[in-house]
Amino acid sequence: MLKRIISGLVGFILLLTIVIKGGMALSISVLLLSLLGLYEFNSAVSKNGIKYVSIISYTFPFLLFLMFNIRGLGLNIQIILFIYILSILSILVLKKDLLLNDISVTLFSLLYIPFLLFHITLLDGNKLIWLVFITAFGTDTFAYFTGILFGKRKLCPELSPKKTIEGSIGGILGSLLLSLLFLKIFNIEHYVQLGILSIICSIMAQIGDLAASKIKRISNIKDYGNIMPGHGGVLDRFDSILFTAPIVYYYITYLL
Incomplete structure (x- = not known):
């Protein structure tokens, strides 16, 4: 319990600092949390024999980061999702050992972790x-x-x-x-x-x-x-x- 309380206090102070500062600090923090979350999810589902398409998944948070922070690129969530669905289906065709379960879990992880988490960035300044x-x-x-x-x-x-x-x-x-x-x-x-x-x-x-x-x-x-x-x-x-x-x-x- 003591370890839990100390860790919680440190995390709370860090969270307080980042959210108050906002801007790039908040966006980078959400990006890092997304990457770490995807890594943890990848490690978990891999124990069930899922061939997680990590090359595709780890770039998804970066595109979300660019979409929210560099407006001139013309990126939006529809374009990003289209790119990823197209990429994952292409990999399914090219890699013979890849199953539908593998790409389904990979796509789910992108929607479950970085897509949901990046809504924090949309609330920046509010x-x-x-x-x-x-x-x-x-x-x-x-x-x-x-x-x-x-x-x-x-x-x-x-x-x-x-x-x-x-x-x-x-x-x-x-x-x-x-x-x-x-x-x-x-x-x-x-x-x-x-x-x-x-x-x-x-x-x-x-x-x-x-x-x-x-x-x-x-x-x-x-x-x-x-x-x-x-x-x-x-x-x-x-x-x-x-x-x-x-x-x-x-x-x-x-x-x-």
Whole structure:
């Protein structure tokens, strides 16, 4: 627990610094997290005999990075996805030992990790970017301690035996409480709409956590990595963020 707390504090300070600074620091950080996440995912699924097309996958985050930071290139997500689908299908034809499962998993990883994660970059400069992290980490923290204190009924024992229904409810309430406190401190309006957003994010953060757990179960691993002592790898720590970042972005873009 001590190692987990120290690692968490260091990570929190680093996160605080990067998000406040924003700009290129944030974009580069998201790029690095995407690359590390893809590497962890590659290592996990390779244990199931999947021939992960790493040459294709590791260049995808770089194109997203260029798309967000160099407007003159004329790149957009449709063009990038077209390039990658075309490239992956071409490799399927050229490499006889490659199966449909291999390219399907590779394409899935691109949408699951860098595509979802880069939504953080779209929120750069907006105060509500903090809701991405408040709802995800708040849910995780409150669910953990509520589960320890009051947890009795298992939430999803086949995927995560320690998670409880009581912990899940505690996580949702914790996310709502922290979000409302954040809005109050920074004098941000739309309490009702953003309160609803915090509940949606909390639920989806837990689904994101369980989805990552199922992938680990299928791959027969405990953690994706050990880059964060006591927390595991990038995907262990950011599995919820992958879900909350797009939700926050699309919610405030189209509903506020």
